[in-house]
Amino acid sequence: MKKELVKVGKVGRIIGIALLAIQVIAAVGVILLLTAFPLLPAKYMAAVIGALVIAAFLSLELNVICKQRKCVILGIVWAVIWIVLCILIIGYLEPARQALKKVTGQVATETMHIEGISVLVSEDDPAKTLQDTKGYVYGIQRAEEYASCLAAAQNLSDVQQLSITVKEYEFYDDLAAALMSGEIQAMIADSSYVVLLEEYVEGFEGVSRVLEELSFDTDIKLMENLPTPSPVPTPTPTPTPTVSLTPSVTPDATPSVSPEPTAVANPTPTPYCTPFPMPTRKSTTDITNNYFTVYFSGIDRYGAITVRSRSDVNIVMTVNPLTKHILLVTIPRDAYVLIPGVSGTSYDKLTHAGIYGVKTSMKTLEQVYGITIDYYVRVNFSSVEKFVDLLGGVDVYSAYDFSAGGYSYKKGMNHVNGKKALAFARERHSFASGDHQRGKDQMELIKGVIAKMQTPAVLNDFSGIMSTIADNFQTNLTMEQLASLCRMQLDSGASWTIDTYAVATNGGSNYCYSYKGAKLYVGYIVGDSVREATSKMRDVMNGH
Numbered sequence: 001m002k003k004e005l006v007k008v009g010k011v012g013r014i015i016g017i018a019l020l021a022i023q024v025i026a027a028v029g030v031i032l033l034l035t036a037f038p039l040l041p042a043k044y045m046a047a048v049i050g051a052l053v054i055a056a057f058l059s060l061e062l063n064v065i066c067k068q069r070k071c072v073i074l075g076i077v078w079a080v081i082w083i084v085l086c087i088l089i090i091g092y093l094e095p096a097r098q099a100l101k102k103v104t105g106q107v108a109t110e111t112m113h114i115e116g117i118s119v120l121v122s123e124d125d126p127a128k129t130l131q132d133t134k135g136y137v138y139g140i141q142r143a144e145e146y147a148s149c150l151a152a153a154q155n156l157s158d159v160q161q162l163s164i165t166v167k168e169y170e171f172y173d174d175l176a177a178a179l180m181s182g183e184i185q186a187m188i189a190d191s192s193y194v195v196l197l198e199e200y201v202e203g204f205e206g207v208s209r210v211l212e213e214l215s216f217d218t219d220i221k222l223m224e225n226l227p228t229p230s231p232v233p234t235p236t237p238t239p240t241p242t243v244s245l246t247p248s249v250t251p252d253a254t255p256s257v258s259p260e261p262t263a264v265a266n267p268t269p270t271p272y273c274t275p276f277p278m279p280t281r282k283s284t285t286d287i288t289n290n291y292f293t294v295y296f297s298g299i300d301r302y303g304a305i306t307v308r309s310r311s312d313v314n315i316v317m318t319v320n321p322l323t324k325h326i327l328l329v330t331i332p333r334d335a336y337v338l339i340p341g342v343s344g345t346s347y348d349k350l351t352h353a354g355i356y357g358v359k360t361s362m363k364t365l366e367q368v369y370g371i372t373i374d375y376y377v378r379v380n381f382s383s384v385e386k387f388v389d390l391l392g393g394v395d396v397y398s399a400y401d402f403s404a405g406g407y408s409y410k411k412g413m414n415h416v417n418g419k420k421a422l423a424f425a426r427e428r429h430s431f432a433s434g435d436h437q438r439g440k441d442q443m444e445l446i447k448g449v450i451a452k453m454q455t456p457a458v459l460n461d462f463s464g465i466m467s468t469i470a471d472n473f474q475t476n477l478t479m480e481q482l483a484s485l486c487r488m489q490l491d492s493g494a495s496w497t498i499d500t501y502a503v504a505t506n507g508g509s510n511y512c513y514s515y516k517g518a519k520l521y522v523g524y525i526v527g528d529s530v531r532e533a534t535s536k537m538r539d540v541m542n543g544h
Contacts, residue, residue, distance in 0.1 A: 022079070
């Protein structure tokens with residue numbers, strides 16, 4: 001019996017020492033992970049490391065130093081508990097770290113994912129694949145999705161090396177006619193317009209076919225470098241009266257423009273706000289000790305966040321972490337603006353800036369407000385629904401009783417899930433002020449999300465939240481910056497003051513750079529309103 005006890009003791013000792021080694025390795029893994037993903041404030045980090053060290057020394061005592069058999073058994077159980085605990089911590093935090101790493105630190109270039117663009121040829125054309133169109137004369141048009149069509153042409157010529165020649169036409173019906181007449185051998189069109197062409201262009205259906213739908217990534221900035229372009233000349237438009245947009249005068253809601261269909265109004269490119277030097281800050285990257293600005297862009301699509309689209313939500317958030325003050329400023333999607341680097345002296349809808357990339361939208365709003373925007377966050381319909389659901393729903397304030405998307409909202413606070421939150425943020429037809437109220441409701445939703453993220457609810461499924469946003473959010477904030485904000489909030493537990501402001505516009509109609517075929521509804525920015533927004537931003541930056 002004594003020999004058996006000795007034998008059991010030796011085996012147990014070996015098992016205990018092995019488990020001790022595994023426990024130490026697991027503890028080191030936890031410490032390295034917490035260092036790489038520094039969410040915890042220093043005092044909590046020290047407590048966790050202290051607990052891991054004490055647990056390891058206790059295992060050492062039980063499994064190696066203590067000679068009693070009961071110590072070995074207790075040491076084995078103790079080591080197993082801590083190994084399992086460390087594995088759970090790693091399994092919980094590592095996916096979250098990887099997800100946050102994926103979604104953060106994205107450079108705000110014009111790189112975008114293009115899809116939903118079709119290549120069409122004549123029904124009797126012998127081409128079976130894109131490679132069969134090598135050397136073809138391709139046609140594109142300028143009225144709709146011009147940037148995407150240019151990107152597709154460049155991709156076919158440069159990436160797929162088809163050596164195509166490109167001809168430009170003003171409108172889709174001109175492009176369809178060119179294909180039917182044989183003036184071009186292939187055409188590039190937004191897939192959603194193919195059905196319209198078949199319906200409205202006589203003879204188009206039955207004499208054309210979709211050869212392939214394109215899907216690729218592109219750098220919008222390079223789209224002007226098309227090889228062998230052969231644009232079709234358009235008639236010179238009659239002179240267009242200038243629409244003045246000086247800071248002190250609100251433009252008339254229906255300015256006079258030439259009736260020439262290809263004319264685009266060329267207002268004097270006067271900024272609404274004189275650019276002011278940004279208040280001094282010690283660092284532009286330390287977002288826990290210095291103010292910073294963030295552009296929230298919401299695109300009108302479900303699915304992959306990388307898909308190109310207009311930006312229907314355009315909110316600038318100014319944050320002062322020292323005073324715990326946040327200001328949200330929204331501007332209607334139809335605001336009539338210049339798009340820097342794209343439209344020249346021609347005006348366009350703000351929402352169209354999103355077609356050319358998030359960086360272009362940022363530059364457009366920088367010009368409107370006269371400020372510098374540091375960071376961006378880009379979301380879509382899927383982002384909103386999934387994120388709100390993972391938070392367990394949020395509370396939003398409604399200024400009116402209304403119904404939308406099959407949901408009802410009362411005046412006052414409403415608890416909403418993901419789908420109900422999205423319907424709330426998208427509705428505009430229920431309000432006399434239309435898009436202006438929609439912008440205010442979108443800011444109320446952001447306020448609700450921020451408020452919920454200050455509660456323990458965000459920790460209930462932190463890993464799940466991070467995994468979900470990986471494929472539904474884009475931002476150039478780094479993982480280290482977001483982690484520093486989390487540490488600061490966990491350490492202080494302070495509440496934040498969140499204010500909102502909506503820039504006013506006057507409705508009218510005018511030609512837009514991205515759609516030259518007809519006048520569109522636009523919003524002429526009220527100069528005093530945008531200057532008030534800039535003043536409020538400046539106050540937050542200065543800690544007032």
